[in-house]
């Protein structure tokens with residue numbers, strides 16, 4: 588299994604946000620993106636997730652060497668700043684929607700909604716409307732979305748911002764289990780996620796006129 592990004596460049600509007608970003612991740616590997624606010628971390632994650640078209644370069648995912656590459660949106664789960672849950676549906680209805688919408692990749696299986704709720708420490712409240720929950724509980728269930736459908740690549744944008752310490756530890760456990768299963772994770776974060784051995788990519792951002800010289 589291999590995720591490769593080759594010489595990526597991306598624009599938001601007219602502005603070039605980054606260029607010449609390359610990396611390769613194999614089964615069981617994680618990469619942490621760091622860099623100041625506005626340096627392009629979220630933009631890079633959206634490009635890798637297939638939500639934003641790169642200006643240059645490409646992202647490829649292969650389950651096996653020699654196999655045709657798969658589109659990122661088929662193999663990844665994206666946890667963005669927003670939780671992507673409907674306030675008026677119950678937690679269970681939201682998670683069932685995501686399980687059915689995403690499906691499992693390559694003969695693997697996600698957890699049941701009940702197992703996933705237990706895994707994020709909130710087994711007893713899946714019958715409640717999502718909108719009733721506290722901000723931390725809502726974020727925990729957004730994390731549960733990652734494990735109700737198995738996708739090999741997790742793309743995580745500030746996953747633990749504003750969570751308590753126990754949620755940080757719980758989430759580090761989910762990511763470790765994902766990596767141990769042979770998954771891949773990319774996370775933009777200002778907080779340590781406890782990912783020992785993770786690669787690091789420092790996003791630096793740059794001025795538009797500098798880029799013009801390079802490109």
Ligand SMILES: Nc1ncnc2c1ncn2[C@@H]1O[C@H](COP(=O)(O)OP(=O)(O)OP(=O)(O)O)[C@@H](O)[C@H]1O
Pocket residue numbers: 599600604622623624625626627628629630631775790
């Ligand atoms: N939709 C958009 N249209 C135009 N510019 C945008 C858009 N979204 C983001 N940008 C700009 O792109 C740049 C990179 O933003 P991005 O969100 O990728 O940074 P970041 O490193 O994730 O920042 P933070 O650490 O604050 O989350 C910023 O200058 C931002 O203003």
